Amino acid sequence: MNHRAAQTFVALLLLAFPLSAQSTKPDRQVAVTIDDLPSGMADRQPAADITAMTAKLLGTLRDQKVPVVGFVNEKKLYKPGEVDERIKALQMWLDYGFELGNHTFSHMSLNQAGLKPWEDDVIQGESVLNLLLAPRKMKLRYFRHPYLDVGRDLQTRREAEAFLTQRGYRIAPITLDGWDWMFAGVYEDAKNRNDTDLQQKLVKEYLAHHDAVFAYEEQLSVKVVGYEPRQILLLHASRIEADHIGELLDLLRKRGYRFITLADALDDEAYSLPNTFVGEEGNGWIEQWAITQGKIPQGAPQFPQWVIDRSNQLHLPNGQVSTY
Numbered sequence: 001m002n003h004r005a006a007q008t009f010v011a012l013l014l015l016a017f018p019l020s021a022q023s024t025k026p027d028r029q030v031a032v033t034i035d036d037l038p039s040g041m042a043d044r045q046p047a048a049d050i051t052a053m054t055a056k057l058l059g060t061l062r063d064q065k066v067p068v069v070g071f072v073n074e075k076k077l078y079k080p081g082e083v084d085e086r087i088k089a090l091q092m093w094l095d096y097g098f099e100l101g102n103h104t105f106s107h108m109s110l111n112q113a114g115l116k117p118w119e120d121d122v123i124q125g126e127s128v129l130n131l132l133l134a135p136r137k138m139k140l141r142y143f144r145h146p147y148l149d150v151g152r153d154l155q156t157r158r159e160a161e162a163f164l165t166q167r168g169y170r171i172a173p174i175t176l177d178g179w180d181w182m183f184a185g186v187y188e189d190a191k192n193r194n195d196t197d198l199q200q201k202l203v204k205e206y207l208a209h210h211d212a213v214f215a216y217e218e219q220l221s222v223k224v225v226g227y228e229p230r231q232i233l234l235l236h237a238s239r240i241e242a243d244h245i246g247e248l249l250d251l252l253r254k255r256g257y258r259f260i261t262l263a264d265a266l267d268d269e270a271y272s273l274p275n276t277f278v279g280e281e282g283n284g285w286i287e288q289w290a291i292t293q294g295k296i297p298q299g300a301p302q303f304p305q306w307v308i309d310r311s312n313q314l315h316l317p318n319g320q321v322s323t324y
């Protein structure tokens with residue numbers, strides 16, 4: 001091959017395999033966490049539905065080798081006549097090789113309840129978990145704050161953190177949150193009414209909104225942390241996740257993500273950044289670090305109003321679906 005031919009050959013190679021596709025595809029990492037076990041709608045679902053939902057959700061996650069920590073509200077186990085089956089649904093998480101953490105007994109907000117009642121609720125949330133973990137030589141090691149409420153004032157926040165540390169917990173922060181629980185309630189209702197058009201519309205919106213949230217948090221990460229840390233995604237145990245989490249995982253892969261354990265994510269030094277956030281409303285950790293630095297995060301994607309409107313029309317008992 002002469003010089004000119006070699007140049008042409010290299011030019012053709014570059015056309016066929018653009019450098020951008022080879023060298024600048026981001027290497028992103030995310031740990032998946034799923035809250036409100038055994039089910040975000042446990043008060044309205046029969047145990048058989050919870051079992052079927054759990055099997056479907058965990059099947060996909062196991063097939064795709066996605067490590068997950070699930071966070072439990074033990075109060076949701078105590079429905080007369082169904083306690084056994086509900087505990088078995090929880091046990092499936094461990095049988096499938098996943099880890100369980102504490103999300104308080106009754107999904108109690110630290111901000112609403114105050115420190116002492118909340119501490120009692122944390123302790124009460126350990127009983128069944130300890131019974132399930134002991135024969136597997138596993139220990140409870142992660143805690144997730146309900147509603148992401150970490151305290152209204154810094155003294156409460158620090159005392160709660162000290163309490164959790166002393167009981168052997170590591171707090172599980174979150175950085176990616178597309179409010180899947182809001183989609184989940186409307187989806188559950190659509191599914192019960194066999195409204196397939198609405199289900200499809202919801203799933204499309206659920207994927208689009210999550211994609212927008214991921215893009216937003218990625219750029220906010222760089223502004224606040226200086227790079228994209230290993231992210232932690234918040235999802236909820238629900239039928240929309242059981243039916244469609246595979247599409248969400250595909251969407252993450254398309255953005256360059258690979259799936260890591262929560263332990264690996266927490267090794268990122270971002271999780272030891274100064275954090276003095278307190279507030280009435282819970283918040284993700286990138287927002288908490290931003291506010292700590294005196295930056296006000298702006299431009300977050302709007303949650304689709306029509307889904308909120310549908311959710312409000314459901315007249316759910318005690319508004320129990322709206323959990324973080």
Ligand SMILES: [Zn+2]
Nearest residue numbers: 035036323324
């Ligand atoms: Zn929750």
